Amino acid sequence: MVLLERAMATFRLALIQLQVSSVKSDNLTRACGLVREAATQGAKIVSLPECFNCPYGTKYFPQYAEKIPGESTQKLSEVAKECSIYLIGGSVPEEDAGKFYNTCAVFGPDGTLLIKYRKLHLFDIDVPGKITFHESETLSPGDSFSTFDTPYCRVGLGICYDIRFAELAQIYAQRGLGEFEFVPHWVRTKMGTECGVVSTCTHSSLAVLSQGCQLLVYPGAFNLTTGPAHWELLQRGRAVDNQVYVATASPARDDQASYVAWGHSTVVSPWGDVLAKAGTEETIVYSDIDLKRLAEIRQQIPIFSQKRSDLYAVEAKKP
Numbered sequence: 001m002v003l004l005e006r007a008m009a010t011f012r013l014a015l016i017q018l019q020v021s022s023v024k025s026d027n028l029t030r031a032c033g034l035v036r037e038a039a040t041q042g043a044k045i046v047s048l049p050e051c052f053n054c055p056y057g058t059k060y061f062p063q064y065a066e067k068i069p070g071e072s073t074q075k076l077s078e079v080a081k082e083c084s085i086y087l088i089g090g091s092v093p094e095e096d097a098g099k100f101y102n103t104c105a106v107f108g109p110d111g112t113l114l115i116k117y118r119k120l121h122l123f124d125i126d127v128p129g130k131i132t133f134h135e136s137e138t139l140s141p142g143d144s145f146s147t148f149d150t151p152y153c154r155v156g157l158g159i160c161y162d163i164r165f166a167e168l169a170q171i172y173a174q175r176g177l178g179e180f181e182f183v184p185h186w187v188r189t190k191m192g193t194e195c196g197v198v199s200t201c202t203h204s205s206l207a208v209l210s211q212g213c214q215l216l217v218y219p220g221a222f223n224l225t226t227g228p229a230h231w232e233l234l235q236r237g238r239a240v241d242n243q244v245y246v247a248t249a250s251p252a253r254d255d256q257a258s259y260v261a262w263g264h265s266t267v268v269s270p271w272g273d274v275l276a277k278a279g280t281e282e283t284i285v286y287s288d289i290d291l292k293r294l295a296e297i298r299q300q301i302p303i304f305s306q307k308r309s310d311l312y313a314v315e316a317k318k319p
Contacts, residue, residue, distance in 0.1 A: 010290045011152045013215070013245075014043035015265040018052050018090075019252040019282040024064060027053045028072060032079045038284050039083035045150065046083075047249040048076075048090030049265070050102070050160050050219040056251070056259045058137045061102075065095040068116060073105045081111030086150055090219040090249060091119070091159050099140045104157055104219060106148055118142025119159040120168065130225040133259075135161075144318060147175060147213055153291055156213035156244075160220030163234045163248070166241060169216055170314045173242035177212040177304060214294055215245045222250065227262025232274065239268040243298050245289050253280035270297045 016034045020027055031052055038046045050056065053072045054064035066072060072092045080087035087107045094103035102119040120142050122135040145168075146157045156172030163169075216238060222231045231248070239246040246268045253263040263280035267287035276287040298304065 009152045010288050010292070011044045012042045013247060013267060013287050013289050014038035014041070014046045015247055015249040015267065015276075015278070015285040016046065016048050016052075016090075017250055017252050017263060017265045017278045017281075017283050017285065018049055019254065020049075020052060020055060022055055024053050024072070028075045032075055034284055035079050035085075035087060036083060038286075039085050041284075041286060043085060043286065044152065045086045045088065045155070045215075047088035047217050047219060047247065049249040049251045049261075050091045050221045051093070051251065052090035052219075053092050055257060056221050056261065058133075058135065058139075061093040061100050061138045062095075065093040065100050067096070068092075068094050068103060068105055069113070073107075073113070076105065077107050077111040077113065080107035080109065084109040086114075086148075086155075088155075088157070088217055088219065088249075093139075094118070100138055101142060102135065102139055102159055103142075104146075104159055106146075106157070114148045115146045115157070117146035117157040117159070118144070119162060121161045121165055123161040125226075127225055131223055133223075145171065145175070145316065147172060152289070153214035154212065156216045158216065158218045160218060160222070163218045163220065163238060164230075166238065167314050169238045169242050169244070169246075171316050172213040172216055173244050174304070174314075175212050175316075211295075211298075213244060214291060215247065215289060216242075217247045217249070219249045221259070222262040224260050224262060227264065231262055231264060232266060232268075232277075235266055235268045236272045236274070239270055240272040243270040243294065243301070243303065245269060245294065247287070250278075252282040270294045 076089045089105040091102050091104045094101045104117045106114045108114050124134045126132045235246045248266050250265045251261040265278040265285045267276045276285045278285045
């Protein structure tokens with residue numbers, strides 16, 4: 001069996017900055033249309049924003065909540081399969097056993113539900129004279145991490161306020177780092193076809209050295225107080241600290257909404273460069289993710305091998 005690093009690749013990421021209305025069916029129709037547009041432009045991984053199917057607000061979460069699978073996630077499954085892409089479904093209010101969650105569902109190119117991530121850190125803040133918001137009035141927090149593998153890289157998920165917690169990003173970046181994992185034959189074939197990788201291995205799966213998550217995606221809806229102060233700063237911090245690409249998908253700004261989103265969906269490189277950034281209007285942000293560049297940065301500044309595990313550690317207490 002041949003041992004080798006995860007294949008290097010460049011792939012296109014698309015972030016959909018959707019103008020969200022109070023009509024769920026309209027939101028779903030427009031979201032799916034923009035997903036199709038992104039796929040025609042070569043996007044292999046596409047992300048929708050936080051609460052893409054309804055307005056963001058504590059009074060709206062129970063009103064628009066649905067089961068998963070449900071109406072919204074069924075549409076996402078169908079369009080992911082139609083376009084043969086990995087689709088990160090932003091987030092929707094989810095109802096389960098009488099509780100409500102802010103939940104992101106991810107679908108593979110065959111329409112299969114790969115993972116379901118529930119927002120871990122609820123947005124409860126009070127900035128006097130500017131904004132007070134408490135998601136915990138109606139939502140419950142999730143209790144598990146969520147990553148998924150693609151032929152390009154491993155992807156870790158957070159939602160909005162989760163980006164403020166550096167430990168989550170650290171766990172994702174280190175998850176499986178340096179361990180061997182098995183890649184199914186169909187993934188290995190796709191890697192070889194798209195990335196120019198040639199292997200003489202005849203086994204049905206191939207052992208490769210995991211590099212942990214190389215892309216972190218945070219669907220999020222910062223506001224006009226926290227957005228200008230911290231939105232880009234937090235993304236660049238998570239990217240540089242963990243030598244990963246960081247992407248954030250925001251709703252478009254609606255100045256008439258009860259909660260006004262900041263917009264400015266962004267992609268940041270492991271070097272901390274802003275590769276792509278939207279304005280405030282509905283749009284699609286594209287960025288070509290260069291995993292070879294990521295590998296070079298990790299080799300040039302090898303922080304993962306230099307950590308003082310004899311003095312400190314960030315560890316997950318659950319799988």
